[in-house]
Amino acid sequence: MVRVLVAGHSGLDKHRWINSISSYANGKVGRVMALDFDSMLSNSMPYFLDSYLEKQRNKWYETVNQLLNRIDREQPEHVIVSMHLTYFRHNTYWSLIDANALKEFKFDMVITLIDDAYSVWHRISSRESRERHGVYIRLRDVFVWRTVEIMMADMLATVLGIRNYVIAIKHPMETFFKLMFTKLPKAYLSHPISHVRDNGKAIGEINEFARRLRGIVVLFEPTTIDELIIERNWTNGRRTTIDRGDRWPVDNDDSEYPIELREDEVMEVTARNPVTRRSLIQDQIMRRDFRYIEQSDMVIAYRPRYGGTLSRGVFSEVTIAVNMGKPVYVYWPPEDGDIAENPFEYVHEYFSDAEELLGFLRSQVSTQ
Numbered sequence: 001m002v003r004v005l006v007a008g009h010s011g012l013d014k015h016r017w018i019n020s021i022s023s024y025a026n027g028k029v030g031r032v033m034a035l036d037f038d039s040m041l042s043n044s045m046p047y048f049l050d051s052y053l054e055k056q057r058n059k060w061y062e063t064v065n066q067l068l069n070r071i072d073r074e075q076p077e078h079v080i081v082s083m084h085l086t087y088f089r090h091n092t093y094w095s096l097i098d099a100n101a102l103k104e105f106k107f108d109m110v111i112t113l114i115d116d117a118y119s120v121w122h123r124i125s126s127r128e129s130r131e132r133h134g135v136y137i138r139l140r141d142v143f144v145w146r147t148v149e150i151m152m153a154d155m156l157a158t159v160l161g162i163r164n165y166v167i168a169i170k171h172p173m174e175t176f177f178k179l180m181f182t183k184l185p186k187a188y189l190s191h192p193i194s195h196v197r198d199n200g201k202a203i204g205e206i207n208e209f210a211r212r213l214r215g216i217v218v219l220f221e222p223t224t225i226d227e228l229i230i231e232r233n234w235t236n237g238r239r240t241t242i243d244r245g246d247r248w249p250v251d252n253d254d255s256e257y258p259i260e261l262r263e264d265e266v267m268e269v270t271a272r273n274p275v276t277r278r279s280l281i282q283d284q285i286m287r288r289d290f291r292y293i294e295q296s297d298m299v300i301a302y303r304p305r306y307g308g309t310l311s312r313g314v315f316s317e318v319t320i321a322v323n324m325g326k327p328v329y330v331y332w333p334p335e336d337g338d339i340a341e342n343p344f345e346y347v348h349e350y351f352s353d354a355e356e357l358l359g360f361l362r363s364q365v366s367t368q
Contacts, residue, residue: 006082008113011120033076037083099159110164119255139265168224187217191302192311220292223248
């Protein structure tokens with residue numbers, strides 16, 4: 001039996017996601033019960049977030065008991081429960097989580113879903129325009145709320161004695177399924193992004209390599225979050241509109257484009273910290289990609305010097321992975337220059353042929 005708690009703030013469309021993953025998994029691993037905790041709360045108490053804290057807490061415990069009773073009654077083979085760990089309204093964060101109550105579910109892992117901040121902002125803003133709850137969320141609030149939700153998930157996972165995996169919702173369902181239901185090794189794919197973004201051939205090549213890797217490992221992919229385009233568009237022409245064509249192409253993107261952001265809010269998230277000289281967006285990219293590396297068993301670096309230009313991002317990620325003691329495997333074809341001139345230290349192995357690397361990974365997995 002597998003039991004998974006799926007965390008994530010508002011605006012992720014978790015209800016759709018949890019139905020999709022249960023449909024994907026049902027039949028492959030037996031019956032999967034998918035339970036959307038927050039839908040149950042809102043359906044039984046429509047103005048839940050506007051009520052007094054004591055009423056919220058009582059309703060939270062009541063709903064937990066309802067879920068436990070249903071699981072006990074129906075005895076499914078596997079259970080996936082989605083739940084907000086934190087709430088945000090009127091510039092205030094709060095949580096109703098009681099770790100002792102959640103211990104009764106006997107969860108095996110926590111998965112914290114994240115998504116592009118502009119997609120989340122657009123979903124919440126669109127919902128507010130329809131339902132009119134009298135709230136507004138700024139783009140910066142989305143970035144901060146994501147950090148708070150991850151922090152709460154980490155704390156909860158520590159108390160429960162399990163692992164919290166942070167993963168973007170735009171990953172394929174195959175990735176989530178393998179993370180939950182298999183023991184396959186987890187790998188982070190590090191590859192050039194910024195300097196190949198306008199190179200359609202390079203993007204297609206990298207995406208195809210990622211597709212093939214997914215058949216071997218549980219693959220964490222950096223481009224399932226693509227927020228630097230906010231800064232890129234603003235810097236190159238003061239654009240505040242996000243079009244589908246701006247984003248690194250992924251198969252599992254149901255965001256509605258174009259997304260028109262507010263100029264003052266774009267300026268907030270792109271402004272440079274006077275000490276670090278990095279923006280909020282850049283800080284979050286760095287922390288997120290390093291988190292992917294930390295929760296992986298290995299790092300696979302794809303063409304760090306694509307077209308003769310060394311990717312600073314790949315260099316940083318490989319360096320971090322080596323310092324964490326993670327195995328690093330590098331694909332460096334001859335057209336990218338002399339492999340002897342690579343800038344890395346203590347990388348486990350270099351491959352000049354992609355097929356050789358994929359074959360090596362298959363052999364490694366088959367022996368585990």
